[in-house]
Every structure is written in structure tokens, then in C-alpha cells.
Amino acid sequence: MNTPDTDTKLRGPAVWALILTGVASFMAALDNLVVTTALPAIREDLGGKLEDLEWTVNAYTLTFAVLLMFGAALGDRFGRRRLFIVGLAIFTGASAAAALSPGIDALIAARAVQGVGAAIMMPLTLTLLTAAVPAARRGMALGIYGAVTGLAVASGPLIGGSLTEHISWQWIFWLNVPIGLALIPLARLRLAESTAPDARLDVPGTLLISGGLFGIVYALVNANSDGWTSATVLTGLIVGAALVGGFIHHGFNNANPMLPMRLFRDRGFLGINLASLLMFLGMFGSIFLLSQFLQGVAGYSPTEAGLRMLPWTGMPMLVAPLAGILSDRIGGRPVVAAGLAFQALGLGWFAAILSADVSYAAQLPPLILSGIGMALYFAPAANVLMSTVTPADQGKASGTNNALREVGGALGVAVLASVFSAQGGYESPQAFTDGTIPALWIGAAAVALAAGLALLVPRKAKADRARADRTVAVPEKVPAAG
Numbered sequence: 366m367n368t369p370d371t372d373t374k375l376r377g378p379a380v381w382a383l384i385l386t387g388v389a390s391f392m393a394a395l396d397n398l399v400v401t402t403a404l405p406a407i408r409e410d411l412g413g414k415l416e417d418l419e420w421t422v423n424a425y426t427l428t429f430a431v432l433l434m435f436g437a438a439l440g441d442r443f444g445r446r447r448l449f450i451v452g453l454a455i456f457t458g459a460s461a462a463a464a465l466s467p468g469i470d471a472l473i474a475a476r477a478v479q480g481v482g483a484a485i486m487m488p489l490t491l492t493l494l495t496a497a498v499p500a501a502r503r504g505m506a507l508g509i510y511g512a513v514t515g516l517a518v519a520s521g522p523l524i525g526g527s528l529t530e531h532i533s534w535q536w537i538f539w540l541n542v543p544i545g546l547a548l549i550p551l552a553r554l555r556l557a558e559s560t561a562p563d564a565r566l567d568v569p570g571t572l573l574i575s576g577g578l579f580g581i582v583y584a585l586v587n588a589n590s591d592g593w594t595s596a597t598v599l600t601g602l603i604v605g606a607a608l609v610g611g612f613i614h615h616g617f618n619n620a621n622p623m624l625p626m627r628l629f630r631d632r633g634f635l636g637i638n639l640a641s642l643l644m645f646l647g648m649f650g651s652i653f654l655l656s657q658f659l660q661g662v663a664g665y666s667p668t669e670a671g672l673r674m675l676p677w678t679g680m681p682m683l684v685a686p687l688a689g690i691l692s693d694r695i696g697g698r699p700v701v702a703a704g705l706a707f708q709a710l711g712l713g714w715f716a717a718i719l720s721a722d723v724s725y726a727a728q729l730p731p732l733i734l735s736g737i738g739m740a741l742y743f744a745p746a747a748n749v750l751m752s753t754v755t756p757a758d759q760g761k762a763s764g765t766n767n768a769l770r771e772v773g774g775a776l777g778v779a780v781l782a783s784v785f786s787a788q789g790g791y792e793s794p795q796a797f798t799d800g801t802i803p804a805l806w807i808g809a810a811a812v813a814l815a816a817g818l819a820l821l822v823p824r825k826a827k828a829d830r831a832r833a834d835r836t837v838a839v840p841e842k843v844p845a846a847g
Contacts, residue, residue: 381555382497386490387513388548389453392541393483394517395524396425396460400476401656402526402667403534410534411469419586419782422653423775424473427582428480429487430771431575434623437488437761438566445489446558450549452486457545464538475538491763493556495751510747522656522674526667567623573612574623578772580605585779624765625758633753636821637701637746638766642773643815644705644742647808650777651712652678654785654801662721662794673725673732677711680736688741697749698822704741705816711735712809719802721794738812749822781808 400407404418440448459482463475494510528536584601591597616626629635652674659670691700714731746766754762781804789800 378555379498381551382494383509385548385552385556386494387510388544389449389486390490390510391513391517392456392544393429393487395521396479396483396541399521399525399537400425401652402522402660402671403529403537404657405660406529406534406667407469407472411466411472417469417473419653419778420473421469421476422778423582423586424476425480425483426649426771426775426778427579428477429484430480430768430775431578432481432484432571433488433768433771434574434761434765435566435571436485437492437763438623439485440489440492441560441761442566444558444560445493446552446556449486449489449493449556450552452482452484452489453545453549453552454482456482456486457542457549458482460538460541460545464535464542488763488767491747491751491767493559495763497556520678522652522678523668523671526669526671530667565621567619567621570612570615570619570623573608573615577605577608577610577612578775580608582775582779585776585783588783624761628754628758628762628765631753633749633822634762636818637749637753638769640701640705640815640818641746641766642769642776643811643818644708645770645773646777646780647712647810647812647815648708648739648777649774650779650781651715651805651808653778654781654804655715658719658797658801661791662797663723663725673728676729676732677736677739680733680740684737684740688743688745691745697745697752698819700741700745701749701822702816702819704738704743704745705812705819707738707741708735709738709809709813709816711738712805712812716802716805716809719798719805721798753822777808777811781805 400421404421407421408418436448436452456479459475459478463472463479466472466475491510524540525534525537528534528540580601582605584598584605587601588598593599612624613626616622616624629638656670656674659665659673660667663670665673688700688704711731711734714734715728718727718731750762750766784804784807785800787800788803789796789798791797
């Protein structure tokens with residue numbers, strides 16, 4: 366049975382789990398955005414078209430997305446700490462390879478391998494943290510974890526811009542190497558090993574979803590250069606959609622699928638996952654374009670562009686821990702829905718005021734509103750997610766949610782860049798602005814839809830989480846006793 370003494374004994378492991386998983390999450394989340402402010406410098410140094418720039422972002426997010434659930438399954442089967450370390454090692458080595466890339470194709474390949482490493486380690490961070498932290502402190506811990514993720518989002522454009530301007534763009538990747546090398550031995554010494562009972566790998570499911578998502582994103586990225594009716598694009602869309610359909614069918618009918626489709630019968634699980642996908646679609650696609658707008662149109666240096674995005678990207682550092690505590694008190698649904706609504710309003714406001722000569726003072730209010738919205742979403746979303754599943758499904762739930770977020774990010778960059786290319790381009794500041802405005806409206810609409818979907822989460826989710834915590838409390842005590 367749980368006692369206050371049990372909670373005290375868990376403080377040391379819980380703190381180490383929070384530090385190690387938080388830093389690993391920081392690195393993986395940072396690499397989603399650190400490239401954005403370096404894109405103009407990479408384009409100047411290595412060459413490449415808009416499609417190549419998209420792939421420097423999407424090669425990472427796509428492999429990250431399609432392998433996340435497989436990474437969670439590997440951890441459940443072979444040991445979560447063991448696979449967490451393997452993922453860290455792959456991510457660190459690929460970061461060095463990205464820094465050493467002699468051309469754009471080599472950089473894209475290294476980014477893809479980075480995504481593989483991140484896909485193995487990231488879903489295990491939330492599982493390892495949830496197992497190590499007592500139920501009574503879980504909301505606070507997930508709030509801190511969300512703040513760390515928010516810090517990565519905040520510092521991504523700023524770190525990328527500063528390193529690019531003052532040293533070179535290669536250092537946005539070298540930065541990961543010493544951190545990764547330090548985390549590997551600490552994870553081995555300070556994290557407890559665990560597995561899931563009767564865990565099995567779903568190779569057919571992995572192949573179906575990987576091929577399907579790759580086909581769809583490949584078609585979207587190449588639609589403007591090849592044409593929407595070209596054989597390449599149509600084949601990618603049709604085959605990709607068919608493979609995703611096969612994955613869904615597989616999830617309903619296979620005994621041990623990577624993603625049990627039964628989880629989506631829970632209204633809360635369905636709502637929070639669809640909301641997460643749409644949130645990242647709107648947010649990442651918008652940041653991809655706005656970080657370039659601040660440099661190419663507004664004329665800021667990479668560092669100045671990163672600093673000017675801080676009111677948006679930096680807000681989670683301040684608000685996410687408070688949002689986690691608030692969600693414990695009033696439930697996650699209203700906090701998440703309000704955050705998504707604010708983010709949608711911020712993007713819409715930005716689209717309404719954007720022009721080739723818009724002042725930064727005019728940009729500041731929508732940046733702040735978007736930042737508050739992002740902050741209110743991050744920590745409560747993690748808490749809501751874990752409240753919708755049983756402890757046995759937490760690993761798959763974490764992998765699923767992270768995967769859908771990254772799919773949303775990849776689709777956001779592809780879809781909004783496609784709209785940008787159709788309506789504008791890099792030819793002049795006015796052309797860039799003409800392409801960015803309709804893309805931002807689509808991003809705002811996606812996040813507004815996410816706010817509506819968040820309302821599908823039932824009010825009783827918090828009570829369900831408490832019941833689930835009570836069922837998992839005794840089994841969690843067994844490894845500590847051994």
C-alpha cells in the first residue's frame with residue numbers, strides 16, 4: 366500500500382528521472398525548431414530549393430513521427446532504460462553527422478537518422494517519468510516537463526539564430542553532442558529498468574504507417590514543383606492513403622497492434638490526439654514561414670529574429686508549470702481548449718496585420734497571445750492524455766500522441782509551404798508576404814478546429830486518472846523493493 370514513506374523514498378529517483386527525461390526531451394524538441402532560423406544560412410551555404418529546405422525540417426519530423434510508436438514498443442519489449450540509451454546514442458551520432466554534412470542531401474540524410482534516434486528515446490521519456498513520480502506529484506512533474514519542452518520551443522529559434530550568426534549553422538547540431546555524451550552514462554546509473562508484460566513488436570504495422578505517412582508527406586512537399594496532377598504526387602497521395610487505411614484496419618484486427626484502435630473509442634483519447642495533431646500542424650507550419658519572414662522580409666539578423674519570436678515561443682517557460690497545476694485543480698479540458706483558442710486567435714491576428722512593412726510593435730500582441738495559448742496547451746495536454754488510458758497502455762498512448770504531434774508538424778510544414786508556394790515565393794518581400802498570409806489563415810483554422818476537438822475530452826478524465834494511479838501504485842513499488 367502507498368504511504369508517505371513510500372513517496373519520500375521515490376523523491377531521489379523521481380528527481381533524476383525528471384532531469385534526465387527533461388534534458389533528453391529538450392534536445393529532441395529543440396531540433397524541431399532550431400533549424401528554422403538557420404534555413405536562410407543553410408540555403409546560402411549548401412544551396413537547394415524550397416523543397417530542400419522543407420526536407421531539412423521534415424526529414425527529422427517524418428522519421429521521428431513514423432517510428433515513435435515502434436520506439437515505444439521496442440522499449441516495452443527490450444527495456445525502457447536500455448532503449449532510451451540506444452536512442453540517445455543514435456541521436457548524438459547523427460547530430461555530429463549533420464554538423465559535418467558537405468551538401469544538402471547529406472544534411473537531409475543525417476536529419477532523418479536524428480529522427481530515428483529521437484523516435485526511440487522520446488516516447489520513453491514520458492513513460493519513465495510517469496513510472497518514477499508518485500501519483501500525488503505527477504501533475505506538477507508533468508508541468509515542469511512541459512515547461513522544459515516549452516523552453517526548447519522558446520530557445521530553438523533563438524539558439525539557432527545566435528549560433529548561425531555568431532559561429533556557423535553547423536553548431537546547432539554540434540550542441541547536442543556533449544549533452545548526449547553526458548546523458549548516456551547518467552541514464553545507465555540513475556534510471557530504473559522496466560518492461561511491459563507480454564510486449565510484442567508489430568513489424569507489419571510499422572511498415573504500413575511508415576510507408577503511408579512518407580507517401581503523403583512526400584507528395585505534399587513536391588506538389589508545387591511537380592504539379593498536383595503529376596504521377597509522382599498522385600501516386601504518393603493514393604498509395605500513402607491506402608497504406609494508412611491498411612494500418613487502421615490492422616489496428617482493429619491484429620491481436621497485438623502497434624496502435625490498438627480500441628483506444629480511440631475513448632472520447633477523451635480521440636479528442637486530445639486529434640487536437641494535438643492539428644495544433645502542431647498550425648504551429649510548426651507557421652513558425653517555419655514566420656522565422657523566414659522576420660529575416661527575409663523584415664530584415665532582422667538570425668539572432669534578432671530569434672529574439673523577436675520569444676514572446677510567442679518563450680511563454681511556455683513561464684506559464685506551463687502553472688497550467689499543469691491548474692489542470693490538476695479544474696481538469697485539463699478547459700485549460701487545453703482555452704490554450705488552443707488563444708493560439709488560433711494569435712495566428713489569425715498575425716494573418717490579419719501582416720504586410721511587407723509591418724512594424725514589430727504591431728506583431729507583438731499576436732505573438733504574446735499565441736505564446737500564452739501554446740503554454741496553456743503543453744502541460745495539461747500530457748496530463749489529459751495519461752488520464753484517458755490504463756497504466757498498461759501508457760507507453761502506447763505516449764508514443765501515439767508524440768507521433769501524431771510530429772505528423773502534424775510535418776504536415777504543417779508541407780501544407781503551409783505548399784500554400785505559400787502557390788500564392789507567393791522568395792522573389793521579393795511582397796511575394797513572400799503574399800504567400801505567408803493565406804498559409805497563416807489555414808494554420809489558424811487548423812488550431813481553431815483543435816480547440817473544438819479538445820472539448821471532446823470528458824470532465825471526468827481527472828477522476829479516471831486517479832483511479833488508474835491507484836491501480837498502478839502497488840506494482841510500481843516492486844522494482845524499488847528489489
